[in-house]
Amino acid sequence: MTQPHTAEDIRAETLPAMLARAASDALRAEVDLTPKPGLVDRRGTGAHSDMNHALMQASVDALEVGFHDMAMAAIDERDPFTLRAELGILGRESEARMMLATGGINTHRGAIWCLGLIVAASAMQPSRWRASSLLERVAAIAAIDDPAVSPARRSNGQRAVRRYHVAGARGEACRGFPPIRDAGLAMLRRARSVGCSERVARLNTLLAIMAVLDDTCVLSRAGRAGLTRVQDAATAIIDHGGVGTVSGARALARFDRELLVMNASPGGSADLLAATLLIDALESAADRAWGRHAAGEPSAKEKTYATVIA
Helix, strand or coil: CCCCCCHHHHHHHHHHHHHHHHHHHHHHHHHHCCCCCCCCCCCCCCCCCCCCHHHHHHHHHHHHHHHHHHHHHHHHCCCHHHHHHHHHHHHHHHHHHHHHHHCCCCCCHHHHHHHHHHHHHHHHCCCCCCHHHHHHHHHHHHCCCCCCCCCCCCCHHHHHHHHHCCCHHHHHHHCCCHHHHHHHHHHHHHHHHCCCCHHHHHHHHHHHHHHHCCCHHHHHHHHHHHHHHHHHHHHHHHHCCCCCCHHHHHHHHHHHHHHHHHCCCCHHHHHHHHHHHHHHHHHHHHHHHHHHHHCCCCCHHHHCHHHCCC
């Protein structure tokens, strides 16, 4: 006779699936958000000749199983060095699935890195889904070297890090992603609090991240002058009220055209927007769970995590 599941058994079985779905939903929300300057969205390909909206969606679909496995690894493995090695293996497996789904196009390598870290950090301590504690755990994981990666490895992002002396994807993670913590989440909540639509709030959040991030995708395509122009233009739109105003919407359209001329795509900022949306969703889920518990209902852990993330 099959033994009934305990709450702990159910948590172990369902938490990775929920975190994987939350990460995938955040990526889909970023892909769907329109109009994004220089980026693939529902209108078109942005500054890319090899990507489109359907390809980006196929890429997201291919990544969900990898996020699930990263969460499982974080639940099962408590030694941080072993976990870091396992996450590296799972990240490379996710890249291979992405490449298979996209015909060899790198659509989401940066997203695998930042969202994978957040998923793992969330699975390690599911009762502490606050931005500050999540990003502290992310920084601790990112600071550990991946034993399978040679220091001599070169990617476009790593070449930009060395040439322009910026933090890059790993450096930002080791600092706890300040563009998420200080710009992205702050703008998302401020925009909502003043009554912006969710689309406008997310576009303003993207611009707030672009204004502060040393985006290696932009640096690789447009150099230091291009990055400065991107940061200045994003800052100016925010300073003039954001894209929810007539002048802001017009400025966004001009900015988009300028990025196309520059052939510059702020892909790193897009990845951090998805990461911002994921953390926001996790915090909301934690708030709902604690709210139910405080009201005298069973806690999320007691009821299972199957309904925590909508």
